[in-house]
Amino acid sequence: MDKQVVSKQRLADHGEVLTGKREVNAMLDLVKQETERIESRFLEPACDHSPEAQKVIRLIDYFTRLALLRTKITRNIEDYQNVLWVKDIPQQKGCFTQAWRRDENYDSDVWIEIQTRREPELPSVPPLCKDWVEEFSLRNNRDLPKLLPEITRQIENPDWREDSGQPEVILHSERLEDHPRV
Numbered sequence: 557m558d559k560q561v562v563s564k565q566r567l568a569d570h571g572e573v574l575t576g577k578r579e580v581n582a583m584l585d586l587v588k589q590e591t592e593r594i595e596s597r598f599l600e601p602a603c604d605h606s607p608e609a610q611k612v613i614r615l616i617d618y619f620t621r622l623a624l625l626r627t628k629i630t631r632n633i634e635d636y637q638n639v640l641w642v643k644d645i646p647q648q649k650g651c652f653t654q655a656w657r658r659d660e661n662y663d664s665d666v667w668i669e670i671q672t673r674r675e676p677e678l679p680s681v682p683p684l685c686k687d688w689v690e691e692f693s694l695r696n697n698r699d700l701p702k703l704l705p706e707i708t709r710q711i712e713n714p715d716w717r718e719d720s721g722q723p724e725v726i727l728h729s730e731r732l733e734d735h736p737r738v
Contacts, residue, residue, distance in 0.1 A: 645670065688738050705732050 566572040590596045597616065630636055642655045650671035652662055662669065678694045681701070687709070693702040710725045732738060 640668075642668075685738050688732060688735075703732055703738065706730065707732075 563572075584591070597613070633639060642653055645651050645653055645668065647656070650673070651669070652659065652666075653668045654662070654664070654666070658664075679701075681689050681694070685703070687707050688703045690702045690704060693699070706729055708727050708729050711728045713722055713724060713726045716722045716724050
C-alpha cells in the first residue's frame with residue numbers, strides 16, 4: 557500500500573490532492589483503448605478552462621492534425637525502404653519477438669528485441685608490420701591478417717635542393733619479399 561503525504565499548506569496554496577497509484581492505474585485502464593489513438597487528448601477535469609488554456613488545446617490539436625497530414629501512409633510492402641520479417645530474426649540468445657511465444661522475462665509491450673554484441677577490439681599490430689597489414693582483414697577472426705605484397709611509401713628525395721625544381725618527397729615501392737622480418 558502506497559503512503560500518501562498530504563500537506564494542508566499545498567492543498568490550500570495549489571489545490572493539490574495526491575491520487576494513489578492503484579487509483580491512477582484503474583483510471584488509465586478505463587481509457588486504455590483511447591490512449592492508442594494518436595488523435596486522442598486527455599484533460600484533467602480540474603484543469604483551467606480559461607481562454608489561454610483553450611488556445612493551448614487548439615494549438616496541440618492543430619499540430620497533431622498537421623503531423624497526420626505530413627505522414628505518408630504506406631499501404632504496399634514494396635514501398636517500405638526496409639522490411640524485417642519475423643522469420644529472419646535469429647532464434648538465439650539476445651533475440652526475441654512476441655510472435656514466437658509469450659515470455660515472462662519480457663514486458664508484453666516489447667514486440668521485438670535484438671541485442672547487439674560489442675565488436676571485439678582489434679588486435680594491435682606490431683609497428684614493424686603496421687604498413688603491411690590489410691586493415692579490413694583484422695576484423696576477420698577466423699584467419700590471420702593478410703599482408704600486402706607491396707607498399708608505397710613517401711621518402712625524402714635525395715636529389716632535392718631548394719630551387720632545384722625537384723619534389724621534396726618521392727614515392728618508393730617496397731616488396732614484402734625484401735623484408736623477411738615482417
